[in-house]
Amino acid sequence: MMKRMKKLAVVVLAVAMMAFCMVGCGSVQKDVDTDWTLDKVNGQALADWAAANGVEMGNATMNMNVKDGKATVTNYTGTVSYDVDYKSNGFEVKQNGSILFSVTYNKDAQTLSYKFNMNGTDFDYELKKGTSEIGGASQGGEEGAAEGGEEAPAEGGEEGAADGAAEGGEEAAE
Secondary structure, eight states: OHHHHHHHHHHHHHHHHHHHHHHHHHHHHHHHSSEEEEEEETTEEHHHHHHHTTOOHHHHOOEEEEETTEEEEEETTEEEEEEEEEETTEEEEEETTEEEEEEEEETTTTEEEEEEEETTEEEEEEEEESEEOTTSOEEBSOTTGGGGSOOOOTTTSHHHHHHHHHHTTOOOBO
16 A cells, blocks of 8 residues: 555656646746847847957847747848757757757846857857847847947857758758
8 A cells, every 4th residue: 555655656746747847848938939139149249249250230130039849040141940849948949850059048137048159169149039130220129239330250140040050951041
């Protein structure tokens, strides 16, 4: 009888943990399924980073739309879509079943962050809710984002994320 109760307790605990995970992942999906725009690169405001690296702001700008298990990344080189696997603290971005990078959601700050390596250089990206005009002025996000005049190389900025996927077999759309 005691063994049966222990087994029942283990089963109940396992079911409770699965339910908790499902609720937690669903909550993250509800929070992250929206439009996002690149706000910071390596801790610097996008406009400052672009100016410091001699990149035109329009080339540094990147938008990401997350919705229903897909992430669509748009930058000056085009648009690429990825699969998304939601986790309790964000999601994984996948291409052809392989994880490209993991994205962390900060509920308090309302930001997404991830690291991306392009051509041997690591970049830390932080995105905020909203969108920015690709190749032009800021929209929906923060003001002045396009005012840096310069941008990050396609390889490190947002474009790196889209280009990285495009190089892996995804087609860039216009």
